[in-house]
Amino acid sequence: MTVIEIENLTKRYRNKVAVDGVSLRVERGQVYGIAGTNGAGKTSLVECMSGLRHRDGGDLRVLGLDPWTDRRALQQRIGVQLQESALPDALRVGEAFRLYASLYAEPADWRTLMEQWDLADKQRVRFGGLSGGWKQRLFIALALVGNPELVFLDELTTGLDPVARRTTWSLIRALRDRGLTVVLVTHFMDEAEALCDQVAIVDHGRVIASGAPAALAARAGTDSLDNAYLVLVDGTRTGEDVA
Numbered sequence: 001m002t003v004i005e006i007e008n009l010t011k012r013y014r015n016k017v018a019v020d021g022v023s024l025r026v027e028r029g030q031v032y033g034i035a036g037t038n039g040a041g042k043t044s045l046v047e048c049m050s051g052l053r054h055r056d057g058g059d060l061r062v063l064g065l066d067p068w069t070d071r072r073a074l075q076q077r078i079g080v081q082l083q084e085s086a087l088p089d090a091l092r093v094g095e096a097f098r099l100y101a102s103l104y105a106e107p108a109d110w111r112t113l114m115e116q117w118d119l120a121d122k123q124r125v126r127f128g129g130l131s132g133g134w135k136q137r138l139f140i141a142l143a144l145v146g147n148p149e150l151v152f153l154d155e156l157t158t159g160l161d162p163v164a165r166r167t168t169w170s171l172i173r174a175l176r177d178r179g180l181t182v183v184l185v186t187h188f189m190d191e192a193e194a195l196c197d198q199v200a201i202v203d204h205g206r207v208i209a210s211g212a213p214a215a216l217a218a219r220a221g222t223d224s225l226d227n228a229y230l231v232l233v234d235g236t237r238t239g240e241d242v243a
């Protein structure tokens with residue numbers, strides 16, 4: 001079943017074209033990666049998909065809804081963790097769960113969620129006292145408070161040390177194992193390769209290639225998505241058709 005269907009999406013900020021005719025499909029249960037360098041348009045794309053920004057053109061359905069006109073209904077069915085999310089430093093972990101639960105008509109049992117994500121013994125710890133890895137764990141768990149069918153995670157591992165990064169990867173795999181559909185924004189190709197069933201590589205607002213990580217590497221004639229990315233981006237800049 002198709003969860004996200006995008007045709008020719010565009011998003012502009014004044015004269016800047018951030019998303020330039022993107023088309024893609026995400027199927028239920030996939031971890032779908034949106035990968036690309038800084039400024040490629042990844043966050044703008046996710047903000048349009050999650051109903052936080054209005055697109056300028058194109059067609060977009062998420063869980064069968066228009067993310068902009070049906071955003072209230074959509075918010076109840078998705079979890080969103082945006083880049084550079086923050087909570088007040090003084091807020092305790094348990095209070096954060098209670099706050100998020102108050103936003104949903106039918107929230108999950110947040111005490112159970114806290115236990116499932118090993119946060120129960122941090123219930124009284126303030127957000128400002130958590131390490132980067134624990135903050136990301138908290139954000140993933142908070143994205144699940146509304147019992148979502150679809151979760152958007154934007155650059156979750158940026159700034160984490162290698163151990164915390166690997167731990168976050170295993171948390172994302174746990175989401176997939178629960179049957180959730182995950183849209184994962186990253187500028188790390190190793191991360192996309194390790195976690196994603198499908199990856200769209202975005203450059204200058206366009207999808208320059210998409211497919212399974214191994215298929216993209218094979219298409220580029222490389223042994224990793226990291227190297228494939230360089231070949232594919234270089235191909236678009238020299239005018240070759242790689243998509």
Ligand SMILES: Nc1ncnc2c1ncn2[C@@H]1O[C@H](COP(=O)(O)OP(=O)(O)OP(=O)(O)O)[C@@H](O)[C@H]1O
Pocket residue numbers: 013016017018036037038039040041042043044045083187
């Ligand atoms: N609110 C805004 N107003 C004006 N320009 C914006 C705005 N948000 C993003 N942009 C520009 O649109 C382009 C795409 O930005 P976007 O944040 O979507 O890219 P990104 O791939 O998520 O980048 P990063 O990896 O750095 O987060 C960039 O050139 C950015 O400067």
